[in-house]
Amino acid sequence: MIDDDTDIRELLSRFLEKKGYTVSTAGRGSTAVQLLKEHTFDLVLCDHRLPDTDSLKMLEEIRALNPQASTIIITGYSDVRTAVELIRRGAFDYVVKPLYPDEILLRLQDAMNSKRKPSAPVPGDGPRARSEAPTGLPEYIKGSGSYAEVIAKHVTLVAPTDMTVLITGETGTGKEYAAREVHRQSKRLKGPFVAVDCGALPKDLAGSELFGHVKGAFTGAINDKVGSFVLADGGTIFLDEIGNLSYENQVRLLRVLQERTVKRIGDTKDIRVDVLILAATNEDLRKAVANGTFREDLYHRIDEFTIALLPLRERKDDIAVFARHFLGLASTQLGKEVLDFDEKVMDRFLHYSWPGNLRELNNVIKRAVLLAKGSHVTMEGLPATIVTGATTHHIEGNGGEAAKTEGEGLRGAAQQAEKEAIMLALQRTGFNRTRTAEVLNIDRKTLYNKLKALGIDL
Numbered sequence: 001m002i003d004d005d006t007d008i009r010e011l012l013s014r015f016l017e018k019k020g021y022t023v024s025t026a027g028r029g030s031t032a033v034q035l036l037k038e039h040t041f042d043l044v045l046c047d048h049r050l051p052d053t054d055s056l057k058m059l060e061e062i063r064a065l066n067p068q069a070s071t072i073i074i075t076g077y078s079d080v081r082t083a084v085e086l087i088r089r090g091a092f093d094y095v096v097k098p099l100y101p102d103e104i105l106l107r108l109q110d111a112m113n114s115k116r117k118p119s120a121p122v123p124g125d126g127p128r129a130r131s132e133a134p135t136g137l138p139e140y141i142k143g144s145g146s147y148a149e150v151i152a153k154h155v156t157l158v159a160p161t162d163m164t165v166l167i168t169g170e171t172g173t174g175k176e177y178a179a180r181e182v183h184r185q186s187k188r189l190k191g192p193f194v195a196v197d198c199g200a201l202p203k204d205l206a207g208s209e210l211f212g213h214v215k216g217a218f219t220g221a222i223n224d225k226v227g228s229f230v231l232a233d234g235g236t237i238f239l240d241e242i243g244n245l246s247y248e249n250q251v252r253l254l255r256v257l258q259e260r261t262v263k264r265i266g267d268t269k270d271i272r273v274d275v276l277i278l279a280a281t282n283e284d285l286r287k288a289v290a291n292g293t294f295r296e297d298l299y300h301r302i303d304e305f306t307i308a309l310l311p312l313r314e315r316k317d318d319i320a321v322f323a324r325h326f327l328g329l330a331s332t333q334l335g336k337e338v339l340d341f342d343e344k345v346m347d348r349f350l351h352y353s354w355p356g357n358l359r360e361l362n363n364v365i366k367r368a369v370l371l372a373k374g375s376h377v378t379m380e381g382l383p384a385t386i387v388t389g390a391t392t393h394h395i396e397g398n399g400g401e402a403a404k405t406e407g408e409g410l411r412g413a414a415q416q417a418e419k420e421a422i423m424l425a426l427q428r429t430g431f432n433r434t435r436t437a438e439v440l441n442i443d444r445k446t447l448y449n450k451l452k453a454l455g456i457d458l
Contacts, residue, residue: 191235217266384423
């Protein structure tokens with residue numbers, strides 16, 4: 001656990017140790033790097049803002065020193081877009097302040113349960129390949145809007161074939177869920193589903209992870225390793241964030257697509273594989289081809305059929321369906337009987353821009369169910385940014401990343417900062433207006449006037 005707040009470190013470490021976990025803590029990035037050099041960890045919980053670094057640089061250190069560890073980022077709600085970018089670069093998930101021990105435990109368990117391991121032990125196998133295991137809960141839900149019907153038809157159309165499928169969409173739009181649905185409807189259902197996050201693989205290990213290696217092929221190759229393609233033989237392999245593959249591994253992948261054989265690193269023999277190949281990306285690979293960072297021949301090989309997933313802000317008709325789906329999952333996971341949302345909550349969901357897409361909606365609902373005191377999710381359980389009701393606008397920038405603009409110039413920035421400060425105080429006081437006014441060092445009348453002026457309707 002990497003956080004410069006001593007109280008948070010002590011509180012959460014004691015809580016997790018009581019739950020049976022062994023916890024090491026660090027208040028600075030430099031201390032964490034030393035711990036990563038000395039020990040092997042299953043999971044790293046890292047604050048986004050640290051005294052000597054930030055989570056983006058720490059993620060690079062974690063991937064280099066402890067690639068088997070999952071990483072969860074701690075962030076403020078104003079940094080959600082940063083958290084989404086970190087997930088694109090290999091973080092498992094993010095959790096928003098203020099922190100709740102039970103929520104941290106839930107995210108930790110999700111990360112542990114999603115460790116990418118094959119269904120049977122394989123000597124020398126790493127953590128990045130996982131086979132599908134039944135959970136007893138539905139993972140895929142198609143939505144109810146017109147575009148959801150289009151996606152469902154495309155999945156049903158391509159699933160019975162052996163065509164290579166490219167699934168596109170922003171981070172958090174459910175690309176892996178769509179891939180699993182293709183696998184579920186395919187003739188390979190009884191075979192393994194192996195997912196590999198190419199964005200999370202250290203460059204020097206990606207080739208070994210995908211294609212395997214023989215003992216002695218390079219420094220540190222102390223055993224033979226079976227790669228993900230061999231693990232997926234007879235089933236489906238899902239290559240997430242395929243645009244992150246190095247040129248060398250793009251060449252290797254092209255050979256697999258052309259010849260359906262794999263050559264392990266350091267080996268002279270070819271291994272024939274029978275796999276359905278699904279790939280996903282959140283970037284425009286055509287631009288990558290034009291820029292020379294992605295091979296054009298590989299692009300055409302993986303783009304035999306495309307399934308394009310729209311961002312949640314463009315699927316308003318589906319928000320209520322997805323929200324109730326996540327509500328049922330969260331209620332089951334947390335052992336609570338939360339049945340629905342207050343009307344105001346659903347209204348805010350429909351007017352929020354969801355930069356983190358389905359992943360963000362799922363996270364928001366998990367927290368809201370955790371905080372729910374009755375049978376309905378109420379406004380008190382929502383993060384400040386959603387409660388303010390502020391609408392956001394998206395401008396497509398480099399790499400398709402969304403930029404947020406609210407208000408105009410300094411005035412708009414000041415209003416947004418004031419909203420966030422008031423909402424954070426409200427959350428900390430359990431939405432008690434009298435205590436909130438005291439925390440903000442203003443009188444109740446001033447607080448009410450500000451709530452009205454800023455459009456905060458509680």
